[in-house]
Amino acid sequence: xxxxxxxxxxxxxxxxxxxxxxxxxxxxxxxxxxxxxxxxxxxxxxxxxxxxxxxxxxxxxxxxxxxxxxxxxxxxxxxxxxxxxxxxxxxxxxxxxxxxxxxxxxxxxxxxxxxxxxxxxxxxxxxxxxxxxxxxxxxxxxxxxxxxxxxxxxxxxxxxxxxxxxxxxxxxxxxxxxxxxxxxxxxxxxxxxxxxxxxxxxxxxxxxxxxxxxxxxxxxxxxxxxxxxxxxxxxxxxxxxxxxxxxxxxxxxxxxxxxxxxxxxxxxxxxxxxxxxxxxxxxxxxxxxxxxxxxxxxxxxxxxxxxxxxxxxxxxxxxxxxxxxxxxxxxxxxxxxxxxxxxxxxxxxxxxxxxxxxxxxxxxxxxxxxxxxxxxxxxxxxxxxxxxxxxxxx
Numbered sequence: 001x002x003x004x005x006x007x008x009x010x011x012x013x014x015x016x017x018x019x020x021x022x023x024x025x026x027x028x029x030x031x032x033x034x035x036x037x038x039x040x041x042x043x044x045x046x047x048x049x050x051x052x053x054x055x056x057x058x059x060x061x062x063x064x065x066x067x068x069x070x071x072x073x074x075x076x077x078x079x080x081x082x083x084x085x086x087x088x089x090x091x092x093x094x095x096x097x098x099x100x101x102x103x104x105x106x107x108x109x110x111x112x113x114x115x116x117x118x119x120x121x122x123x124x125x126x127x128x129x130x131x132x133x134x135x136x137x138x139x140x141x142x143x144x145x146x147x148x149x150x151x152x153x154x155x156x157x158x159x160x161x162x163x164x165x166x167x168x169x170x171x172x173x174x175x176x177x178x179x180x181x182x183x184x185x186x187x188x189x190x191x192x193x194x195x196x197x198x199x200x201x202x203x204x205x206x207x208x209x210x211x212x213x214x215x216x217x218x219x220x221x222x223x224x225x226x227x228x229x230x231x232x233x234x235x236x237x238x239x240x241x242x243x244x245x246x247x248x249x250x251x252x253x254x255x256x257x258x259x260x261x262x263x264x265x266x267x268x269x270x271x272x273x274x275x276x277x278x279x280x281x282x283x284x285x286x287x288x289x290x291x292x293x294x295x296x297x298x299x300x301x302x303x304x305x306x307x308x309x310x311x312x313x314x315x316x317x318x319x320x321x322x323x324x325x326x327x328x329x330x331x332x333x334x335x336x337x338x339x340x341x342x343x344x345x346x347x348x349x350x351x352x353x354x355x356x357x358x359x360x361x362x363x364x365x366x367x368x369x370x371x372x373x374x375x376x377x378x379x380x381x382x383x384x385x386x387x388x389x390x391x392x393x394x
Contacts, residue, residue, distance in 0.1 A: 009066070057320060063376070065094060066081075066377075069082040070088060074171055077107040078157045092200065092375070094200070103215060109160070113141070125151075133388060158172035159171070164355075202237060203242075204239065204246045218253060239258045263303055286301070293329070300333055301335065302336075327372070334377065335368070335377070338364065340358045340380045341356055348363070370391075
């Protein structure tokens, strides 16, 4: 596949990284951010709830969350990706957690590491290739739960979507798969060096599946959070999961702020399917469903389509009432995921015919910010920070 002419961040994006890299984490809520409160129908009340105060309420609004680090520029979930996101000025940096065979938590988007490491080229692990059913889906590949940490550390990380991000392949093999404890130590060290905490957004991946094979995630995660002092209500960390029961379990173990992730409206959380709970995401985004979530979580992380649906042509349609309804229950919203490439943008904001070239990401960010969201996940933190600056200053 061919790659578009714009294979590196545009001039405005690069300038944003330089300008915002040191200042963005310290930005207070600017007057323009309060426009989001009005867009949400909450007036000044929302400003009192977020954007000022202890813990997550102290974060700038809207918060820019680095999705798997600066994954638009470096292979995802590597220390290189996390470091670049922090240097760009991202307010929060995301990790996804899966376990090794011997119970260590490592940072990978999936337990299938076929596409994010060089395991397929390693003859010593050829026999580990297998087929597993994960959350009801059969997957053939190599899985973290079949490797000890020592074995996993012999592998090297690589770009997951090289066709879209060919420039990222320059960094293939540069980093290993980090453990979450390594990330916590890195965050602690960077926080001391910078004089301010490094915020993390931590997801438990496939928690019901892993508990079924004796590798429960929540207790292991809680132990690490306590060890690093991130187990309190005002700790610089969010805990997130697509399975509400995982968040409920974590709520009994630590006081760290918690976010329930929400996929498409017709989907059903895997823990619900296993427990015979008939509710779908459509049920969870009703006022009644949001009230239930608010009983054990502080926020939701919906797909962007739950906030502004797309029509049959892929263009943005009429916004839903989700932002207003969630705020009415005291929940913050951290929707996902903004990316710069045409193939990931709503059709309204694609430019040219190359799916891998950058489109009008700034225009798309503006639409989502105008809905009154509290934060957003993005693979391109510098672009998100520039878009945020446009919004709060505009």
